[in-house]
Amino acid sequence: MDLADIANPRALARAVHRQIGPLSGPIAVKEIAxxxxxxxxxxxxxxxxxxxxLTDRRRTRGKIAVNTRRGRQAARFGIGHELGHFLMERHELGLHGVLRCSLDDMRQARSLRKHRQQEVEANEFAIGLLAPDHALEPMLGADPEIEAAMELARSLDLSLEASTRCLVERHDEPLAAIWAKDGMIRYVIRGPSFPWITWSRGDRIPPLSLTRRHLAICGTGVSRMAEVAPAAWTKPDLPELFEQVxxxxDGHSLTLLWATLPEDSDGEE
Structure with missing residues (x-):
């Protein structure tokens, strides 16, 4: 199979895994590259x-460099991200065949901005490569919990951010996740069916949330999943909203939201 003929980043990652066969534990991303x-x-x-x-226009060969300042897991993700650019030949290169990716690029999720689309696709390929479908089955077959994302991160040598994205974006339940620092929201991701979240980057964690109450205690650890008022985060007419934090x-927090949608609702606005 010619990998260059596959445009969908998730399908491309699956094709790579079909070529190399079943793997367990952390994916040897450097060796694959x-x-x-x-x-x-x-x-x-x-x-x-x-x-x-760094590659030539025909992608016959290439070289990858990744930053180690944010640790081993971020560097592993970076290798997968750059390999995605290399394998997806319709991705445009910069001057002299060099493509540079910033931290903001690697945090792109779904985006309508054309100039960011290839960064989104490179991220999707990296996740698909580092967290293959068979490794996600236990997590996706159970009720969503932060502990499941933590276990996936340990078993695959992923960052908790990457494993939480897998949980939110791939689980059948309507999920969302919020990362914050010192009570200020850094960024938010929503699964395909989760409704719009009222709060966004730069806002304070909402006062009605479970996260706000736990931050006030100033402890560390993972809470239980508990019901909260939907208006704390999203539409007040949701039947139920559950929150775990x-x-x-150093003031970092991760919030997981799990919604019960109204009957005949698909989560679309």
Whole structure:
């Protein structure tokens, strides 16, 4: 199978896994890149750049560099991200065949902005490569919980951010996740059927939320999933909304929301 003929990033990641066969544990992403015409993968500290791809216009070979400042898991994701750019030949390169990716690029989720679309696709490929379908089955077959994302992160050597994205975007239930620092929202992701969230980047965690109450306690750890007023985060006419929060060190928090939608609702606005 010619991988260059596959435009969908998730399908491309599945095709790579079909070629290399079933794997367990952390995916050897560097070795996979080297087997797919990447001549060199450099891991080093860089300023202002999370990853870089150097290749020729026909993608016959390439070199990847990734930033190690944010740790091993971020660097592993960066290798997958740049490999996605390399394999998806319709992705446009920069000057002299160099493509540089910033931290903001690697945080792109769904986006309507054309110039960001290839970054979204490279992220989707990286997630699909590092978290193959068979590895997600236990998490997606159970009730959604932050602990499940934490276990996936440990077993696949992923960041908790990446494993939580897998949970939110792939689970059948309507889910959303909110990352915050010192009570201020950093960013939000929603699953395909979750309704619009009232709060966004730069807003304070809403006062009616479970997260706000747990932040006031100033402890760390993971709460139980508990029912909260839907108006705390989203539409007040939702039948039910459940919330769970993980309070980490240095003021970081992760909130998981699980909605019950009205009958005959698909979550669309």
């Amino acid at each position: 080297l087997a797919l015409d990447i001549e060199e993968v450099r891991e080093e500290e860089m300023d202002g750049c999370e990853g870089m791809l 993980r309070i980490g060190r």
